[in-house]
Amino acid sequence: MIFLRMTGVLTCKSFKAYVNLGISLTASARTSNLSLSCTQLRTVSTDLIYPGEVTFGKILIANRGEIACRVIRTAKKMGIKTVAVYSLPDYRAMHVKLADEAVCIGPASPRESYLNIESILKVVKDTRAEAIHPGYGFLSENGAFVTMLEEFGVTFIGPSAQAITFMGDKLQSKRLAKAAGVNTIPGFDGIIQDADHCVEVSRQVGYPVMIKASAGGGGKGMRIAQNDCDAREGYRISTEEATTSFGDGRMLVEKFIEKPRHIEIQVLADKHGNVIHLNERECSIQRRNQKIIEEAPSVFLDEKTRTSMGEQAVSLCKQICYSSAGTVEFLVDQNRNFYFLEMNTRLQVEHAITECITGVDLVHQMIRIAKGHPLQLKQENVSIHGCAIESRVYAEDPFRDFGHPSVGRLYQYMEPTHLNKVRCDSGMEEGSEISLYYDPMICKLVCYGSTRKEAIETSIKAMDLFVIRGVAHNIPLLRDVLTEENFLKGSISTDFLKVTYPEGYKGKQVSHCEKMKLSAIAASFFAHNDLRSRMFLNARVGQVKGEKPSSWSTVVKHCDLEVPVRVMKVDNAFEVEINGKIFTIRGDINLALPVLELVVNNEQCVVQLLSKDEVGKFSLIYQGTTFNVFVMTEVAARLSKFMLEKPKKDTSKIIASPLPGVIRAISCKVGETVVVGQKVCIVDAMKMQTALVAVAAGKVKSIHVKEGDVVNEKDILVELE
Incomplete structure (x- = not known):
């Protein structure tokens, strides 16, 4: 009997088909949170797990956060025991709870914990783990680490040390790409010696240039230089960042391709010479050279370009005898000319969207390949089903340079996983802490649709229902991007944010009608709160102190609005009159709930109530952005005009x-x-x-x-x- 591994939701029709074929579900699939509905479809894996297929008994995950949780979940489906490692601040982290075993490997600093090879090897020995999955970041692209594992007799779930070394050096990888017939970016064929040399080379290549670290990736150690001054400063800062992040400060200089798209090809290769690609991911929405929104497939590529990019990615893998999952990244200009950027010899952050449109579990495939099994997938088996969008939810303030990191504890956290076609890959829960020592990612919000339009709409709805309290986060920016005209048309490039928001992100710019709607909602909250405050303690529903009011006369201040507002309680609804316009608000107005799904004039409206105070200030999240709406009685509004403003302190010194x-x-x-x-x-x-x-x-x-x-x-x- 064949056992089918499920990575998502089955339609009723497809579920019956599998039952009729005599295919059973694994115990882990039966007990997972999978609901069956005729109207929903996320992804059905084409991978087959055979009970008799030999695999590892125990693997160690040399990582933390969402990627550690992601690997653990697939390992459990395969019947593999897992070992988690953690730093002192991570002792209550989710990946520690999910694993079968967990071992502390050091203090907060990554160099003393997650990058501490000696400590990790000791855990491998003590727990008798047979293999290590590195996730991404940290030791995932460290060839020396892989060599040491081989000496220990432990399998690395990833490519060979040689392949990692070849592709980890951007200069060497570029030379190998050329040899494999891959298009490459013009630039200096060598390592930059110092700031003066950087200026000299930049002039030869021709401004603008990209100064970037030879080792590492993830947007770190990269700067664009438009002139000599930029080149000197960019070289210095990039060298420092690269040394801190990768322990390698070598720099390269290449021609900067203006207004490019960042499109990458997912590859899978086994140890028997079989190599396939799983189509592309569009990763052009970036800040500081780091991706924040990815989608698969790209709306820009035609079939000819897609095929050519895939063939070149496969050619490069064969050139270096690659095995495991990997990603070949390209820059694509406005004429669909594409150039090799780098190869990431690991699992990518955005791998989930490829899984959604192909049905292939990449972690499962990596484990199979590491064990020596050949790929069962052929290139002709790989197709594109629907569209998936990943929005990286970070703990950062998008109003400051598109995202200054924010640290703190999540005192309230609710993922929108109850929605159809939504997948949240995270390592967070209520009480989790965002530390300054690690990446500020909270969650990868992945939304699937049969069309791109559907995937976008699902993403927007999911963001409106996503509750995050305790740290600043970038959902306001992510949501706004998904509604922006050029994004909807697919007209994007890596400078999308700077072009769309030239003065920085200022929040959702609401229309006059939307300001009126928000004012009406806040006024109804004021009336509801007033009714609630009149309730006797432990009284029956409806029993209030004194006469029960049915109308309220207030003044609402919001943005540039200051208008008189009359609120009336009519049956189970509030009718709010503003400048002669009536807003009828229905729904469960429970101010203790973090999310309120209302109906305003027969239109669905979702708001989150962040806070309210005694002076009538309601902080509401509407369409991703926080708005402060003041609702006061007429007397309070009249007296407020006599309140003096607190003088601003001079902080220029x-x-x-x-x-x-x-x-x-x-x-x-x-x-x-x-x-x-x-x-x-x-x-x-x-x-x-x-x-x-x-x-x-x-x-x-x-x-x-x-x-x-x-x-x-x-x-x-x-x-x-």
């Missing part, structure tokens, strides 16, 4: 940290005179460096920190006289 992080460098001394725009220090947070500059000229009065200090947001670092 104070340089404070804009985010939590570690002080990496201090570029000034006490008594030294600094000018406007001069860099005074560098803060490193979540592997990204932020240079802080003086906003006013003056003499340095005091420096409150030293290199290596951990600082919180708004901590004063430097004061000027």
Whole structure:
């Protein structure tokens, strides 16, 4: 009997078909949260798990967060025991709870824990794990680590050390790509020696150029230079970032392709010479060279270009005798000319959208390949079904340079997994902590649809229902991008955010009608709250103190609006009159709920109530953005005009940290005179460096920190006289 592994939801029709064919579900599939509905379809895996197929007895996951949880879940479906490793701050993390065993490997710093090869090898020995899955990041592309595992007799669930080394060096990988017949970007064929050399090479290649780390990836150690000054500064910052993140500060310089698309090809290769590609992913929506929204397939590629890109990706894999899952990344210009960017010899963050449109579990395939099994999939078996979009939900403030990291504890957290065609890959739950030491990702929100339009609509609905409290997050930006005209048309490039929001992201720009609607909703909340406050303690429903009001006269202040509003309670609804327009609001107005799904004038409307206070301030999340709406009685509104505004404090002589992080460098001394725009220090947070500059000229009065200090947001670092 064949056992079918399920990675998503089956339609009633397909489920009956599988039953009629005599196919049974594994116990793990039967007990997983899979609902069957005739109207829903996410993904049905084409992978088959055979009970008699030899696999590993126990694997160790050398990672943390959502990717560790992701690997553990597939391992459990395959009947494999799992070992988690964790740093001291992660002792209550979800991946620790999910694994069969968990071992602490060191303190918070990645260098002393998740990058500590000696500690991880000791855990391998103590737990007798047969294999290691590295996830992505950390040790996933460390050839020396793979070599050490081979000496230990432990299998690395990934490619060979040689393949990792070849592709991990961007200069060498570019040379190998050329040899394999892959299109490459023009640039300097060598390593940059210093800042002066960087300027010299940049002039030869021709501005604009991309300065990037030879090792690593993930957008770290990369800067665009438009002139000599940019080249010098870009070389310095990129070198520091690359050294911090990868332990390798070597730099390359290439021609910068303007307005490109970032499109990548997923590949699978076994140890028997079989190589296939699983089509493409569009990853052009980025901030600071890091992806935030990906989709599969790309709306831009035609079949000819898709086939050519896939063939070149397969050719490169064969050139280096690659085995395992991997991704070949390309830059594609407006004429569909494509150029090799790099190859990631690991599982990608965005692998889930490929799984959705192909039905292939990539983690399952990686484990099978590592065990030595040949691919059962042929290229002709791989097709595209529907569209999937992944939105990376990060703990960061999108109103500050599209995303300054935010740290803290999630005191309330609700994923929209109750929706059809929604998959949330995360390692978070209520009480989880976002640390400054690690990537600020909260969740990968993956939404599937039979069409791109459906996938976008599902993504928007999921974001409206996603509850995150305790840290800033980038859902406002993600949601706004999904509604932007050029995104809807598929007219995007890697500079999409800068072009769309040239002055930075300012939040959802609501129309006058939407402002009126929000005012009406807040006014109905005010009336509901007033009724509730009149209830006697432990009273029967409807029993109130004194006379029960049926109407309220208020004044609402919101954005540039200040309007008189009359609210009336009519049966099970509120009727709100603003400037002669009536808004009828129905639904369960329970202000204790984080999400309220209302009907306003017969239209569905979802709002989240962040907070309310005694002076009538309602903080509402509407279409992703937080709006503060003030609802006051007429008397309170009249008296508020006499309230004095608190004078603003002059902070021009104070340089404070804009985010939590570690002080990496201090570029000034006490008594030294600094000018406007001069860099005074560098803060490193979540592997990204932020240079802080003086906003006013003056003499340095005091420096409150030293290199290596951990600082919180708004901590004063430097004061000027």
